[in-house]
Amino acid sequence: MEKNIYIIKTQEVFDAIVVGSGIAGGWAAKELTEKGLKTLLVERGRPVEHRKDYIGEGLKAWQMPFRGSVEKALVDEQHYVQKKCYAFNDATKHFFGNDKDFPYSTPKDKPFDWIRGNQLGGKSLLWHRQSYRWSDHDFNSNARDGEGVDWPIRYKDIEQWYDKVELHAGISGSKENLEILPDSQFLPPFEMNPVEKEMKARIEKKWSTRKLIIGRTAHLSVPASHHLAQGRLQCQARNECQKGCSFGAYFSTQSSTLPSALATNNLSIATNSIVHSVIYDPKTNRATGVRVIDAETLETREYFAKVIFLCASTLGTTQIMLNSVSESFPTGIANSSGALGHYLMDHLYGAGAMGRVEGFEEDYYSGRRPIGLIMPRFRDYNEKNPNFKRGYFYMAGAQRASWEQLGTGDGFGAEFKANIRQPGPWYFNLSGSGEMLPRYENQVSLHPTLKDKWGMPQLHIECSFSDNDWKMMEDIADTAANMLEAIGLKDVKKDIRAKRDWHPGLSIHEMGTARMGKDPKTSVLNGWNQAHDVPNLFVTDGACMTSSASQNPSLTYMALTARAADYAVQQLKLGKI
Amino acid sequence: MNLPALPSGSDGVSRRAALKQLALACGLALSASSLSALAASFSAPTDFSRSKKTLLTAKQLELVRALGDIIIPATDTPGAVAAGVHDFINHYTAYCASSAEQQQLLATLARIESAAHDEFKTAFTALTNAQQLQLLNAMEQAQNGFSQADRKGLKQLKALVVFGYYTSEPGATQELAYLAIPGGYKGNFKLKEIGRAWALNF
Ligand SMILES: Cc1cc2nc3c(=O)[nH]c(=O)nc-3n(C[C@H](O)[C@H](O)[C@H](O)COP(=O)(O)OP(=O)(O)OC[C@H]3O[C@@H](n4cnc5c(N)ncnc54)[C@H](O)[C@@H]3O)c2cc1C
Ligand code: SF4
Numbered sequence: 001m002e003k004n005i006y007i008i009k010t011q012e013v014f015d016a017i018v019v020g021s022g023i024a025g026g027w028a029a030k031e032l033t034e035k036g037l038k039t040l041l042v043e044r045g046r047p048v049e050h051r052k053d054y055i056g057e058g059l060k061a062w063q064m065p066f067r068g069s070v071e072k073a074l075v076d077e078q079h080y081v082q083k084k085c086y087a088f089n090d091a092t093k094h095f096f097g098n099d100k101d102f103p104y105s106t107p108k109d110k111p112f113d114w115i116r117g118n119q120l121g122g123k124s125l126l127w128h129r130q131s132y133r134w135s136d137h138d139f140n141s142n143a144r145d146g147e148g149v150d151w152p153i154r155y156k157d158i159e160q161w162y163d164k165v166e167l168h169a170g171i172s173g174s175k176e177n178l179e180i181l182p183d184s185q186f187l188p189p190f191e192m193n194p195v196e197k198e199m200k201a202r203i204e205k206k207w208s209t210r211k212l213i214i215g216r217t218a219h220l221s222v223p224a225s226h227h228l229a230q231g232r233l234q235c236q237a238r239n240e241c242q243k244g245c246s247f248g249a250y251f252s253t254q255s256s257t258l259p260s261a262l263a264t265n266n267l268s269i270a271t272n273s274i275v276h277s278v279i280y281d282p283k284t285n286r287a288t289g290v291r292v293i294d295a296e297t298l299e300t301r302e303y304f305a306k307v308i309f310l311c312a313s314t315l316g317t318t319q320i321m322l323n324s325v326s327e328s329f330p331t332g333i334a335n336s337s338g339a340l341g342h343y344l345m346d347h348l349y350g351a352g353a354m355g356r357v358e359g360f361e362e363d364y365y366s367g368r369r370p371i372g373l374i375m376p377r378f379r380d381y382n383e384k385n386p387n388f389k390r391g392y393f394y395m396a397g398a399q400r401a402s403w404e405q406l407g408t409g410d411g412f413g414a415e416f417k418a419n420i421r422q423p424g425p426w427y428f429n430l431s432g433s434g435e436m437l438p439r440y441e442n443q444v445s446l447h448p449t450l451k452d453k454w455g456m457p458q459l460h461i462e463c464s465f466s467d468n469d470w471k472m473m474e475d476i477a478d479t480a481a482n483m484l485e486a487i488g489l490k491d492v493k494k495d496i497r498a499k500r501d502w503h504p505g506l507s508i509h510e511m512g513t514a515r516m517g518k519d520p521k522t523s524v525l526n527g528w529n530q531a532h533d534v535p536n537l538f539v540t541d542g543a544c545m546t547s548s549a550s551q552n553p554s555l556t557y558m559a560l561t562a563r564a565a566d567y568a569v570q571q572l573k574l575g576k577i
Numbered sequence: 578m579n580l581p582a583l584p585s586g587s588d589g590v591s592r593r594a595a596l597k598q599l600a601l602a603c604g605l606a607l608s609a610s611s612l613s614a615l616a617a618s619f620s621a622p623t624d625f626s627r628s629k630k631t632l633l634t635a636k637q638l639e640l641v642r643a644l645g646d647i648i649i650p651a652t653d654t655p656g657a658v659a660a661g662v663h664d665f666i667n668h669y670t671a672y673c674a675s676s677a678e679q680q681q682l683l684a685t686l687a688r689i690e691s692a693a694h695d696e697f698k699t700a701f702t703a704l705t706n707a708q709q710l711q712l713l714n715a716m717e718q719a720q721n722g723f724s725q726a727d728r729k730g731l732k733q734l735k736a737l738v739v740f741g742y743y744t745s746e747p748g749a750t751q752e753l754a755y756l757a758i759p760g761g762y763k764g765n766f767k768l769k770e771i772g773r774a775w776a777l778n779f
Contacts, residue, residue: 060757061744061778065627067665068744071672193764237762240778366766367759368778402774403753407739408732410717412710417649417656420743421752423774 007268014040014305019275022122024541024557025311026257031565033266044274045119050254054244056091064090085115087242095125104459112461113505124252126242129218131171132551133182142547148438149517151546152527161559169251173216181376187221189214194363195398195426202487209382215371218251237367277324278333287537293454307536314542318513319459322446334531343438344463345512345548350502351473352431353480355489372397388471392434392550432476435550463504511542529564536577540564630671643702648738654752660745666737685730749776
């Protein structure tokens with residue numbers, strides 16, 4: 001990356017400012033610069049350069065003093081929340097936020113686990129890359145049962161934008177022609193192993209409403225020529241992606257959107273620049289720029305532009321908006337509705353079942369496939385719901401037991417060792433991803449007194465699972481266990497981990513605190529991700545979501561961002577914003 | 578497009594060559610500098626300076642070494658001792674275990690010693706292999722005066738030995754099969770092609 005694209009102080013009035021460089025911000029920067037806008041990307045964290053800064057990449061277990069574990073003192077002091085994320089380890093820890101530096105508060109009885117990646121690239125370096133379109137069933141859900149407000153858009157509004165971002169990012173998957181989970185523009189799917197194929201056959205024979213398909217993921221299973229031209233190579237199935245990937249085989253800001261934005265020569269980047277608030281001019285009713293605190297020196301500075309995209313992640317963006325107070329907006333910019341900060345959602349993970357599959361002793365696999373299988377939603381779609389609203393899909397997969405399981409067995413010596421040398425029995429598991437309802441009382445606000453070390457008011461997060469959420473989790477576990485028994489699995493065990501140690505936030509799909517809607521009285525953004533109250537202010541990260549569906553959300557953030565950028569540039573050219 | 582499987586060897590030269598081959602297969606001309614950047618990111622920065630503290634006394638370490646040898650002995654491949662599992666446990670528990678877990682491990686070691694003295698009037702390491710196994714089997718089964726708590730303690734120790742061994746270089750690459758860069762996922766793979774289980778990456 002060229003050094004001179006990094007700036008610190010400037011009086012230049014940019015065409016656009018993008019706040020945050022994660023999945024959404026990277027897309028905003030790419031689209032706006034490609035449309036000719038001089039764009040400043042503002043990021044609170046440090047620069048991370050593709051290949052050069054993947055310091056954990058290629059590290060093998062025995063090359064780390066604690067084999068991937070992190071020292072307890074360090075975890076206790078700096079990573080007490082981040083450690084709960086499955087991807088947190090010695091080779092990835094530098095891509096997670098530091099809990100000591102990024103404090104927030106919650107009520108004692110409502111823990112919320114806020115997982116963060118605060119650097120250039122944001123959580124695009126950390127995500128697991130499952131990528132699913134949302135369908136009309138999802139965009140209709142609030143209208144159907146009256147929870148939350150209706151989405152101002154439908155599937156047809158976003159379809160072409162899914163096409164566009166998928167082609168660039170590279171999504172692998174299988175064509176299935178399902179209305180509930182529309183197909184993407186696919187690269188070839190990853191393969192299923194024989195047990196997975198058998199489970200698919202048994203399930204689909206019993207239930208015409210339930211399909212078992214390979215997951216869809218932002219990995220270059222087979223790169224297209226334009227991916228190779230971006231310097232991205234085929235995925236090697238290491239499944240160590242969160243360490244960073246020099247092959248560029250998974251979608252991240254660094255591998256995919258940033259190179260495109262840089263190629264336009266329209267991009268400048270300000271790292272270590274914490275956006276404190278959006279500057280608002282009541283005379284023109286426009287946002288004119290952002291106030292920034294330098295992460296290292298604590299100095300303040302301002303950046304100016306004609307249009308502003310907030311992409312600082314759901315809660316990061318909401319924190320900035322709540323902190324942008326003026327006479328016109330005493331409770332936060334663009335908050336005339338009072339909806340800002342409310343309707344926080346996450347997905348319902350932490351419930352499912354697993355069982356042992358007999359046979360298939362000769363069969364094995366090679367490589368660490370970076371994606372599992374899924375069973376698209378059936379509950380409130382082509383099957384009835386027992387006693388709750390909305391539905392879920394399952395993540396699934398079959399694997400053979402390894403030393404991690406076999407090593408807990410009884411015995412000693414050569415026999416014990418020989419037993420572990422062979423892979424153990426096959427296990428097949430189903431674990432749910434459920435839709436969480438948008439509820440007013442699940443909310444974030446600025447803490448009245450507590451600040452972080454840069455002087456930003458801390459977020460106070462109040463979020464908990466509802467009765468509906470718990471009923472759904474029960475159904476996820478019961479239905480999974482019944483299904484596994486019905487197809488002949490042994491030792492079927494169901495589990496609701498959420499009862500013990502899975503809190504909201506830990507599914508890392510937080511969204512909804514600056515929702516879209518048709519009515520400015522009840523929503524913050526319109527159908528173009530544009531603030532109802534401030535026409536040149538756009539929010540395209542997860543804060544904009546009106547409901548949570550059950551699919552992983554980031555692909556939808558990408559599509560919405562590309563669509564909003566296109567609209568913003570049109571409006572700018574027409575002189576309307 | 579079929580890519581060659583990359584060798585998992587640890588020397589930088591073969592990795593470089595493999596990457597070059599990979600780039601060629603992709604029809605991608607990597608410049609010398611981007612290639613060295615790729616290669617550099619594969620030569621892992623190893624920082625063992627963090628592991629200086631120890632939990633165990635020399636005597637306790639000797640006992641853990643002996644127990645490692647009983648749990649995972651050398652066979653046609655190196656065992657726990659050659660993999661340095663006892664040293665790993667010594668540092669790992671000093672840095673990564675909670676004080677409760679540390680106390681549990683020390684209590685287990687003390688319990689094994691005291692049982693050896695009660696039953697055979699000698700140190701555990703001085704027992705015959707058969708006596709050692711008899712004692713440990715009883716402890717694992719919570720029999721002959723051993724409680725469920727003793728069984729739990731022994732299980733914790735075994736978990737540490739197993740973790741240390743199968744994440745060590747000999748454990749992962751000689752006892753099990755290891756592919757640093759598998760070159761893709763094959764679901765139709767037959768076990769007899771490698772004859773043993775894959776090591777996990779962590
Ligand atoms: C381990 C893991 C697995 C995941 N798996 C999946 C998956 O399989 N599929 C999926 O769809 N999603 C997944 N996610 C979630 C996904 O990462 C997020 O939905 C996505 O990254 C959100 O994009 P974003 O641009 O809104 O935020 P981010 O990617 O978090 O980027 C926000 C950026 O804004 C910056 N920022 C914040 N505040 C400020 C400020 N005040 N000033 C300046 N900059 C600021 C941050 O430093 C950060 O760089 C996963 C996440 C994790 C951690
Ligand atoms: S699995 Fe694929 S994307 Fe992930 S690190 Fe390996 S090559 Fe990169």
